[in-house]
Amino acid sequence: MAIPQVAQNFAGSVTEVTLGATAENGGTRTSTVTIGGAKNIVHAGTPADSAGRKPVIAMDVLDVAPTDWPDELMAQYADVADDPAAWAKKCVEQFGADMICIKFDGVHPDKGDKTAEDAVKVTKDVLAAVGVPIALWGCENNDKDNKVMPAVSQAAKGENCLIGIVEEDNYKALTAITLADGxxxxxxxxxxxxxxxxxxxxxxDMGFPAEKIVTFQSTGALGYGIEYAYSIGERQRLAxxxxxxxxxxxxxxxxxxxxWRVKEAKLEGVPEWGEAADRGPMWEATTAICLLQAGADIIRMRHPRAVAMVKSYINQIWD
Amino acid sequence: MQLIGERINGMFLDVKQAIADQDKKVIQDLAIKQTKAGAAYLDVNVGTAAADQEGTIQWLVESIQEVCQTALCLDSQKPNVIAAGLKVLNADNGGMLNSSPLNKKSDEEILDKYLDMAAQAGPKVNVITLTMDKNGVPQDIDTRVAIAAEIVQKAMEKGFDTQRLFIDPIILPVKVPNAQAQPGNILDAMAQIQFLADPPPHMTMGLSNLSQGTNERSLINRVFLAMAISRGLDSAIVEVLDKELMDVVATSEMLMNKQIYSDSFLKVF
Incomplete structure (x- = not known):
């Protein structure tokens, strides 16, 4: 008996977004990424043409050396932790990052209180060091982000970066500058x-084009609220x-x-949980793969082994 | 909710005049305004404005397509007029053929003709089918549902995707003598029509007809639209430039959990 075709067709699809600008588009990137385009839920037995573009991995680079990362994670970056440009280069050249996400932890008033000039320098250094598209992610302190991120946006003008994040009670300044800088x-x-x-x-409503937006619903790790992140991702896709x-x-x-902030990923000396060196990357990869199934298009990640696992998964599903 | 903007219709005086003067601008402005207001389709009806219906529908379609890519809803009870419109329609933008009854005394095969024309025009061209047959518009619930079932059955037999059918239960003016039971009957029929296919067939209606000749046209249209959305209506031919009516669509869809709530939920169009 033939297996009945149960795949549904839908009216809507995820917007396709291209990040990064090469020389011909006025930037200096050597590669761009295009995401989105899905016309169905993830692996609903759907035809290949409705799966959309391959999701991509944006590897995190911090503007200051991390002080609270677990040993297993820190060991991957011990040689570059003080140098964001070298760090970004390592992520792209050795770990295969599709994008770099600069996370400006160091500008946070409680974590170093670095200046806009510092953040601009890191931005320029990373842009010069790697050719992949860049995401620029503030410290998530509204007042400080409103001072620093406009300068960062301007410094990266023409590169077609992904900038964030704006929220319900703080969106005007960053939206305006992001629009102005393209x-x-x-x-x-x-x-x-x-x-x-x-x-x-x-x-x-401020005139920012909907087709240049990427959403961040907040993320919960495996065991720490992933169900909520999954459900919201799924709800967004169904809408x-x-x-x-x-x-x-x-x-x-x-x-x-x-x-990497959950204890199961980082706690050492618990032999019954397995090797900490394996547990962390597994935790990160499992969380990522779960959220890819909810419909994530860009995953911010840290450990190279987790990145390799997730890339392999993406290639198997989307190719 | 897939809204079909009703304004490009030769029954409206400005459109009638524009057709007589061959004044594209009036038509194009209406196309753009309705698209901005949230129309997924633009109805295109020559009305009685021109002797040459085939030539006029082509002129309207071409004029609109010069300025926007909104899907067009070719509106005529005459297959030859629809066929003429289809010749110049950019079917990649989507389209709708409006409309065919199950059958007619003068043309038993009318529904086949509309379904065949849509099938030939491409996968994005849908058909509005009326719950009406050679005996006219039914007055009761059961006959409406039975005709809708026959329409769905016919589409299935022909291999025409039932998701491309938009069933119109035909709303008549409430002011017509003895017609006041009809809006309620239509709601009950719609509740049953939903179960004729899985996923359910789309349902649409020419809403403004309901309030013809009344003093409270907009209010009557709005209230009935909300009631019909609660029974599964997912498309309507409406005055999309009526802001209050559009607010009713947004609110009804939100209350039916078809649109996600947000504090600015009225701004969805």
């Missing part, structure tokens, strides 16, 4: 689909497929940070 924007919400939609409406243009953006997840 970048893409990340709209953020605290695991709340209603607020996620609201931020998208607020930002587009997109039903034709809701205010939700039809690609989605980014912050898997690296969330995975």
């Amino acid at each position: 970048h893409h924007l990340i709209t953020g919400a605290p695991l709340d689909i209603n607020i996620a939609k609201q931020v998208n409406i607020l930002v587009t 997109t497929l039903a034709g809701d243009k205010t939700m039809a953006m690609p989605m980014i997840c912050d898997v690296g940070y969330e995975s």
Whole structure:
């Protein structure tokens, strides 16, 4: 008996977004990434042409040497932790990062209080060191981000970066400068689909094009709220497929940070849990793969072994 | 909700005049305005404005396509007029053929003709089918549902995707003598039509007809639209430039959990 075709067709699809600008588009990137385009939920037995573009991995580079990373993770970057340019280069050349996400932890008032000039220098150094597209992610302190991120955006003008994050109560300054400098924007919400939609409406009401937005719904690691992140990702995708243009953006997840702060990923000296050196990367990879199935398009990651596992998964599913 | 903007219709005086003067600008402005207001389709109806219906529908379609890529809803009860429109329609943008009853005394094969034309035009061209047959518009619930079932059955037999059918239960003016039971009957029929296929066939209606001749046109349209959305209506031919009506669409869809709530939920169009 023939297996009945049960795949559904939908009216809507995820917007395709291209990040990075090469010389012919006024930038200095040597490669770009294009994400989105899915016309169905992830692996619903759907035809290949509805799966959309391959998700990509943006590896984190911090603007200051991390002080609280577990040993297993820190060991990967011990030689470059003080040098964001070298760090980015290592991620791209050795670990195969599709993108670099500069996370400006160091500008946070409680974590170093670095200046806008410092952040601009890191941005320029990383742009010069690698040719992949760049995401520029603030320290998530509103006042400080509103001072620093406009300068960062201007420094990267023409490179078609991904800048974030803007939220319901703090979106005007960064949206305006991101629009002016021709970048893409990340709209953020605290695991709340209603607020996620609201931020998208607020930002587009300012004249920011919906097709240049990537959403960040907040991320929970395996065992620490991944169900919420999964459900919201899925809800966003289903709304997109039903034709809701205010939700039809690609989605980014912050898997690296969330995975490596849970005790199961980092605690050493617990032999019954297995080797810590394996547990961390497994935790990060499992979290990433789960969220890819919910519909994530960009995954922020940290450990090279986890990145390799997730890349292998992506290639098997999307190729 | 797939809204079909009703304004490009020769029954409206400005459109009638524009057709007489061959004044593209009026038509193009209406196309752009309705698209911006949230129309997924633009209805294109020559009305009684021109003797040459085939030539006029082509002129309208070509004029609109010069300025926007919104899907067009070719509106005529005459297959030859629809066929003429299809010749110049950019079917890649999507389209709708509006509309065919199950059958007619003068043309038993009318539905086949519309389904065949849509099939030939490409996968993005849908058909509005009326729950009406050679005996006219039914007055009761059961006959409406039975005709809808026959329409769905016919589409299935022909291999025409039932997701490309938009079933129109035909709303008549509530002010017509003895017609006041009809809106309620239509709601009950719609609740049943939903179960004729899985996923359910789309349902649409020419809403403004309901309030013809009344003093409270917009209010009547709005209230019935909300009621119909609660019974599964997922498309309607409406005045998309009526902001209050569009707010009712947004609110009804939100309350039916078809749109995600946000504080600015009225800004979805």
